[in-house]
Amino acid sequence: MIFRLIFIAFLFSANALATPNIVVSIKPIHSIVSNITQGVTSPALLLESNQSAHHTHLKPSQLSLLDRADLVVFIHPNFEAGLAKAFNNIDSDKKFIIDDENTTNHHSWLDTNNMQIFAKKLVEKLIQIDPINTKIYTRNIRKLNKDLEELKQNIKQRLLMHKNKPIAIFSNAFDYFIDSNNLTRSTLITDYHGERLSIFKTLKAKRIIKSTQTNCLLNTTEIP
Template identity: 45%
Template sequence: MLRIALIFFLMSVNALATPNIVVSIKPIHSIVSNITQGVTTPKLLIKDNQSPHHFHLKPSQMSLVGQADLLISAHPSIEEGIVKVLDNIDTQRKLYVVEKPTQQLNNKHEEHEHHGAHKEDYHIWLNINAIQKFSTRLTNKLIAIDIDNRLIYQSNLSVFNKKLDALKTQIKKQLLPYQNTPMVTYSNAFENFIQTNQLNTLAIVVNNHEQKPSVKNILNARKIIRSKNAQCLVSTIEITPKRVSNIIENLNMKHESIDIIGFKQTQGVSQYPALMQNIANAFEKCLK
């Protein structure tokens, strides 16, 4: 009995010693879960159907953040709703998938500049190569705060990299026949995916999917669609049918509305690979 009690005591001590990890959005949570499985289960901060752009923490979620040994976020320009919270967390207790600019986002104007007017795409999880690099950085961070589980983290990284290599190969093979097919995107949200798979984007209607297109934006997009015979328009699911119809009305082209976060998917280790495959399937359907 004493031996059994001792085993349970050691197990409980080890469980208490493992890092408490909180992750902002579902795709990043899935990626982190692949590296931490067997050690700890990260907590998901922003739940289904909550926009990371317009998100405000409830008291229970503030408690999660306060107790976190490590808070992982894609980039402040993605999780705009928690920018101030992220800025107030000590550097050693947070990790960005995309390295944050040195300047702080101290006011709404700066937040708009980073997410609205700026053309850079921070939906980095749509680039599997970038996620593999982040996974290595994450593993090193976890080892630094939890050296006892170093071998598990390293083993998980190796297994995850192999899964991602296979996923990259599958998606590239799937989309290879459509690399020259002309297409248009509503916003720059797909830029990482498009560049990685060398797809042929003729135009981006607006800089980000929060932006409502002007008459000029719409006319320019329609002109390009006609002159270049674009066959496909992709948008994120936040874009209303009316905005899409204003662009493609009376034009012979397909449209796919794509969920790039995976709101309806079950969170966990399988969510990210399934999300990327779903996105690839949507592109193929639109370009086919």
């Protein structure tokens, strides 16, 4: 009888410690997942800062992370195109795809509302695979939603003086940010993130920027 009780206690203890092993593809999403899983587990970040999700070759250590993962969180196969082969080898029940739309623009994290929707769906998935920590996930998403609401208000306040000013954007990567904050776009210089900039598009953008008196250009850090 005593042996059976000890064995049951051991099993309960082992299950309590078996927290999910989570891998997240890129840094912006990793931040959201880390907030939700705080106090339960620390998700691993798959791609380093200098690695592009669009075209990269994973190291053996990164492939090992995917092999050991209970859940892999990524944007969309079209976004992490360089990881397509690796993701195809992961069981479907271990994959969590954030964007379900088949579009050329998957920079959805630039819209805070999208991140709140993503967080809600992720919590539902985590509770399904790790019900023992339901209370922690529920508490964490309440705090995260509060922080994101404060962030939305802060962004809105800071952009208030720029609301009616035309803004040029280098690629459609910023569409989510522009639309969610009701900003005015004067021109889109390249059609999509990663497209090569031609002389024709450069001259066209310069003409529009001048004619609309645009004083702000949004671009990503890799653009010289």
